Amino acid sequence: MSSFFGNKIKISIFGQSHSKAIGVTIDGLPAGTPIDFDELQEFLNRRAPGQNEFSTKRKEEDKPEFVSGIVGNTTCGAPLTALIYNKNQISNDYKNIMDIPRPSHADFTAQVKYGGFQDVAGGGHFSGRLTAPLCVAGGIAKQILKQQGIEVFSHISSIKNIKDDAFDSVNPDNQKLQEVINKPFPVLNDLKGDLMKQTIINAKNELDSVGGTVECMITGIKAGIGNPNFDGLENRISSIIFGIPAVKGIEFGNGFGSTLLFGSENNDEYYYQDDNIVTKTNNCGGILGGISNGMPIVFKVALKPTPSIAKEQNSVSFKEKQNTKLVIKGRHDPCIVLRAVPCVEAAAAVAILDLI
């Protein structure tokens, strides 16, 4: 079912942009796991809206209330449910959407699928706001993984045509990586970061939007995790990543870039480093046959430009049954990529925790 994910660890996301609350249930967490709620809140703050000029002005604290699954600060084996109450809804912004679908938004497909009964306010169940409970699940998953030496890092890899440097996926330095993801604008190369910011602001000023890519790396994962065929690391990770709104592509390791190379260039040769077998390059993104090879797992995600732009667009009126013009009002991110960075981390963490 659409809002459920996982096998050993099962998560269920619920809520709409303007419903009383949004939330998540996580079942299968090992009992007796301490949760650092401050660390979790810091992680959630990376995604929360209203923090800077690159994101929507909607202010939400995103402070989860845990109603079950926790005794003291520790998981108790029962499903953990966290709620985030919606507070800063302004629903009259969304009056026209029932009639005039916003191009490249889910308005039209929701209208067809749910026959006009969908919750249209704020994007309803399709809203990026639903990534908040995903981040609750992912933030907890990250903490559990870290206790096992597995860490998940993401950064903005590109905004429009401005590219950040790539993660070092052969010899990662976890401490430096942590510093990168702690930045308010998480890029390796801050000069490129400045150009990206300017690109976003320019787009905003033009009443337009831009997209970009997020690179994610998982370190500390030992060889042998995953499965062949339909249940491999790539299948599972892609399956949850496409649950993040605006994602339109994913590639592992060299991905589409590997199609431009010869096999002799793309193959990752093995050698002994002390007693460990490692590879000289990591074009495969740490995954062969759906199974981890002990190198970091690396993948890149494509996020389309935010479809909600302030510029006038062409659309149709269901009621009038004719073409019409549309000007979208309301509060929107000119670029979703910055806020998607922790969401990618969260989704990856949930997928990995479910597999190991």
Add this chain to the structure above:
Amino acid sequence: MSSFFGNKIKISIFGQSHSKAIGVTIDGLPAGTPIDFDELQEFLNRRAPGQNEFSTKRKEEDKPEFVSGIVGNTTCGAPLTALIYNKNQISNDYKNIMDIPRPSHADFTAQVKYGGFQDVAGGGHFSGRLTAPLCVAGGIAKQILKQQGIEVFSHISSIKNIKDDAFDSVNPDNQKLQEVINKPFPVLNDLKGDLMKQTIINAKNELDSVGGTVECMITGIKAGIGNPNFDGLENRISSIIFGIPAVKGIEFGNGFGSTLLFGSENNDEYYYQDDNIVTKTNNCGGILGGISNGMPIVFKVALKPTPSIAKEQNSVSFKEKQNTKLVIKGRHDPCIVLRAVPCVEAAAAVAILDLI
């Protein structure tokens, strides 16, 4: 579980490259569906090895034997199981693999996961040969979909840096598309096709390999199919597509290309075409919020260069615990892309049949 896929329609793939047989079970097919076995065989022939200079010399007829689920030429509601007996195995080709893993192949990860008990002959369960039963399932799915007006088409979109033209995903012409996929080398632009062939042959002569991309389009799918969050069209399709060996990336519609555009460029504006609401462009690949919008579904898949190359490579010896050189013998495709084309069609057809 790794070799199972689907919900309403469940498939289970089994077999190893050199086991007695490979096969597939499909459960959930509607009873009373006639199967055109000749058409199915033609589809399977598109994937079968040994047909031209671009693929391995291993000769297999890939003629499925149906042991259950069929009465006469018609499904009976019981699970359908088809076997393909392996005939042309030459197992002594694979002697060294247990000791020296082939770079970027699943040898190493299988060794770690299965502790040396994996079937190493011919790649075992990781072999591309397992796409034959996937094509049996997909070929049947294609026939059932076609009865409902839904068709699935794939072509070689690129080989290394040579690009074919793109499918017209706004106004597709099914008849022309069928002609394209019937070509022995399925490209839209045959001049580009000739360059691709030359690229493959050159790589082969250099004892090397090349990769490429496959574009897939699904026409005739009405709006409203799919789900939000983790169970959308993109989640489901990517989840099965990464089950095809060598796939390292997938993008829907404009995919990674959309990250280079402004929202105003990437958004697909609506207009009325007679009484239907359609879009002027199809940058979203026919999917919004995980749900079809009535336009063709389009996606592109990245296939890495075949890791099995004849060139000498560096690797390690498990036994000797030291670095060593490796020369792979045996019969291998210098480029897997051509044979992957029907596999992508098959996988997409199964995913769609499972969702509608």
Add this chain to the structure above:
Amino acid sequence: MSSFFGNKIKISIFGQSHSKAIGVTIDGLPAGTPIDFDELQEFLNRRAPGQNEFSTKRKEEDKPEFVSGIVGNTTCGAPLTALIYNKNQISNDYKNIMDIPRPSHADFTAQVKYGGFQDVAGGGHFSGRLTAPLCVAGGIAKQILKQQGIEVFSHISSIKNIKDDAFDSVNPDNQKLQEVINKPFPVLNDLKGDLMKQTIINAKNELDSVGGTVECMITGIKAGIGNPNFDGLENRISSIIFGIPAVKGIEFGNGFGSTLLFGSENNDEYYYQDDNIVTKTNNCGGILGGISNGMPIVFKVALKPTPSIAKEQNSVSFKEKQNTKLVIKGRHDPCIVLRAVPCVEAAAAVAILDLI
């Protein structure tokens, strides 16, 4: 995962007896379904504690708060989540359980499985209180089923050795059945009901408890629903019914009774009633080969006597590592059967809604 059930309709139950809240998420409900909240509350009241002398004195209103999935009074296609806040917890009643497990309660198995981290207060996640959110899901399922002509009825079939009459599963009268389940003590034969009540009160006075059986019937279900093998009506219904605490057995139709008959006695012969094929008897409980035959579905559930009794019992002390005596304090039902009646209805309704 343990607290998830279903395929087309997925429910996820969360909460512990004394956590901040308990609740349920239901995904897959058709959009645009009106919910009668008063009717739902009436249904929930049938299960709520503290209403009479046969149930625990813990007073809970069991008034669900819907935080998502509803717009107005109508489902919107997004997952519906309902919370019931726990109010009347008295946690000091449960101090000793961590040390001395109550016989035939889940204390001991939870202790082993969760290593002492389980929420012990009030039975934690194992508490009968978790049937309240199940009843929210089931109450909604009942309403949706009723709109399709399918109704679910349950009554107390026996308390200890006192047996009620059986439902007429050949010619059911829905109106009369509704009257039965609306009774405060839902039995067909009120004289037997009085004996049952006396049996419960006697047991209570003896600081003891009693069990019994619940019979459930589903009318209006057409032939052809269900599946063979592992996914039939019996598999699905039993799979959810054993989620109700204290259930130790289930039988369909004549069940264990059919093992005492000859085939010629147990077989349900067909005949034409007007244009419909019906059976003269309903020993099969409306299910053949896992699939409904158009007759009412009937099954019976065995509920053991409440394990929490006030009488002194033998047990062990984990801490002291020795045998000890145990006297359970707190508020407990002397017989869970009465309150289990709507739970069985709820569980059956969810299972059927998931299958049709």
Add this chain to the structure above:
Amino acid sequence: MSSFFGNKIKISIFGQSHSKAIGVTIDGLPAGTPIDFDELQEFLNRRAPGQNEFSTKRKEEDKPEFVSGIVGNTTCGAPLTALIYNKNQISNDYKNIMDIPRPSHADFTAQVKYGGFQDVAGGGHFSGRLTAPLCVAGGIAKQILKQQGIEVFSHISSIKNIKDDAFDSVNPDNQKLQEVINKPFPVLNDLKGDLMKQTIINAKNELDSVGGTVECMITGIKAGIGNPNFDGLENRISSIIFGIPAVKGIEFGNGFGSTLLFGSENNDEYYYQDDNIVTKTNNCGGILGGISNGMPIVFKVALKPTPSIAKEQNSVSFKEKQNTKLVIKGRHDPCIVLRAVPCVEAAAAVAILDLI
């Protein structure tokens, strides 16, 4: 899907009574597990038809052919598929079934569900013959469990009103239990066994059939296995057991019997036996809150009398749209219970292997 079962271990059963072959795929078996094929064959022989006067005269060797998943005598981590070719089909026995459904058989429900396209020969996919591949899976599961000290035993618990003694579920003696299940007519009390045999033969001579119960016990399972709510031992075991044709009821431990007791009688009190906490009685069947308590798991299954009897019965003709008489020809077991014994063991073994 109907013919699939399991989570960690997934099985897929395929085939019809008279299809070319029947079989099973098992995915998730640990690589490197040796299989004793002789022991497996002995187990399968316990179920095979045509061995004595109590079962159908259809002669099938039930000798599985393993086409994948095995290298040498050892699992290789890839899905294991075993086929049993059908040889002794006599299809003309079943001519009339398409028109006149046999009472209490799945003919009618299959006809409705599959619209007349179902494979009617020999019961098609609903045939008891499908328990042969279940026994292949279960026989392998039994071997793997035994390597971990877990054993599964079943015996005929009753035929009609003749009851065997019960397993000792407090202090089981595995060696004696093994002797019981190795008997051609597996009962504890052979005098009762003789009466049962006479009951079956009498029924056969009367052109009638009888049913009975099977008791199953799992020893050596440690405490803490299973889950609360919908994923406990009872849920999982019942979910697979109802996949055996003719099963109409299941009860764990004292089951329906516990409804006749006071709580003080039914509760299993704990005490220390050396350093282990055990119970004096085992009325709960080794399961509390869905989780094993370390005592043997015990359950009983009700099997209805074989619906295929030689006596004339009343039924209807679809074609003539009127009532008619039916005399069933063909080869049928007068009592399915004897052959169900290993099937119950097999199903339980698969369920347990999937959970531990």
